Amino acid sequence: MxxxxxxxxxxxxxxxxxxxxxxxxxxxxxxxxxxxxxxxxxxxxxxxxxxxxxxxxxxxxxxxxxxxxxxxxxxxxxxxxxxxxxxxxxxxxxGNGFDVNCLAAGQKAFVIGGGIGIPPMYELSKQLKKKGIEVVHFLGYASKEVAYFQDEFIALGDTRFATDDGSFGVEGNVGNLLLDVIQKEQPDAVYACGANGMLKMVAQVFSDNPNVFLSLEQRMACGMGACYACVCHVPDDETGTKSVKVCDEGPIFRASEVVL
Ligand code: FAD
Ligand code: FES
The missing domain is CATH 2.40.30.10 (Translation factors)
Structure with a gap:
């Protein structure tokens, strides 16, 4: 740093x-x-x-x-x-960054982004593709008017879109896209960044997959692990005292590691 x-x-x-x-x-x-x-x-x-x-x-x-x-x-x-x-x-x-080493060439990754959670997924997808991993993108926006970077993602691989108002792609949130696709194809790993509700849904839909990586957003102060402004609770914590710091232990966690 x-x-x-x-x-x-x-x-x-x-x-x-x-x-x-x-x-x-x-x-x-x-x-x-x-x-x-x-x-x-x-x-x-x-x-x-x-x-x-x-x-x-x-x-x-x-x-x-x-x-x-x-x-x-x-x-x-x-x-x-x-x-x-x-x-x-x-x-x-x-921050820790996404784990791209859990996959080998020829495997498939679902890359999921919502709204202003989409930007980091582009570098991720570029690096996955460079390793020979098949990427499928699921991108959600509020409307066509605020959509961006569609062509850049299409250039990297299969890309599916959803908008809240149906003005571009499938109407509804990214969840609608995922529920349709998981009947037919299963990824080896899932990467997601977006609103908390979207992350929760991704964790639920892929609850059987051990390689689900979520990028969390918390208000931050120091950004380097010193102030505890950005903590997030962990599962099975009966005392309610355990937590992880999103800035330096995250922002990316396996879905099983955090309470959303
Ligand atoms: P403020 O006056 O500080 O806040 C304005 C409004 O934004 C308030 O309603 C406030 O509650 C909300 N807000 C502020 N910070 C956050 C936050 N961290 N999470 C949720 N709501 C917030 N934004 C991007 O546009 N692009 C990115 O690539 C991006 N990456 C991020 C990565 C991480 C790890 C984190 C933690 C946040 C990221 N954000 C990103 C969010 C961005 O940091 C905030 O939007 C920004 O700090 C707001 O600052 P501000 O002074 O404009 O607004
Ligand atoms: Fe200070 Fe995370 S922002 S510990």
Whole structure:
């Protein structure tokens, strides 16, 4: 993990409130695993806490990394005002990342993303495909208007879409896509990132599969295991005192390791 002032190479808007930013710096040399995140200082003196954003793409040759984020509050809105040539104070890479070594060439992975949980699944899918693993994507958005990165995922493998309002793909959430498909095909591993409800459903649908990896989202402060702001409970904890820290023990856990 390093801290560095990274330079913005480009920033573009992909959809309403959704932005893609590419950054360059030595910190890219440290980035290996999909699913890790960077912790970015908001460029405002009155905002002390960094904001965690997942790594969407790593390009070692170009020494760049890409993030995709949705503007929520003042922190992400401040990121959206920046442009090429501006700098950001970045810590990272943080978190454990997805386990891609539990699969061998020829096996099949289901890669599931919902809303703003979709960005880290792109680097994951690229790395799985490079290992010769067959990837099937299940992507859910609120509507066609806020959908992004569809062509990029299609270029990597079979991709199925759902939208809450039915304006693109199947109507409903990603669960509707999964319930239909599991009658016909079973994956060797499942990777998911999205809202808690979606993660719960994924854990239920694939409860017999030991290789279900979920990326959890919690509000974070330090981002490196020191403050306990980001804890999540674990199963079979009769005392209610055991927990895991999402920032450094996660954000990715096997479904059996956490209570959602
Ligand atoms: P704030 O003013 O801090 O909050 C605005 C609203 O967003 C509030 O309603 C608040 O409850 C909600 N919010 C803030 N942080 C979180 C959070 N961590 N989880 C759920 N709700 C939150 N966002 C992206 O757009 N792209 C990503 O790739 C991405 N990756 C993430 C990876 C990790 C490991 C984590 C923990 C979060 C990630 N997030 C991502 C969420 C992102 O960190 C928050 O949206 C951001 O910190 C909000 O900051 P803000 O100052 O704009 O909003
Ligand atoms: Fe401080 Fe996780 S954010 S321990």
């Amino acid at each position: 390093k801290q560095e002032i990274m330079t913005i190479i480009s920033q573009q808007q992909l959809a309403p409130r959704i932005f893609q930013m590419t950054l360059t710096g030595d910190l890219v040399n440290e980035m290996e695993k999909p699913g890790q995140f960077i912790h970015i200082k908001v460029p405002r003196a009155d905002m002390l806490l960094r904001r965690p954003i997942s790594i969407n793409q790593i390009n070692k040759e170009a020494k760049t990394c890409t993030i995709i984020y949705r503007t929520e509050g003042d922190g992400t809105k401040a990121f959206a005002e920046l442009s090429a040539g501006n700098t950001l104070d970045v810590m990272g890479p943080l």
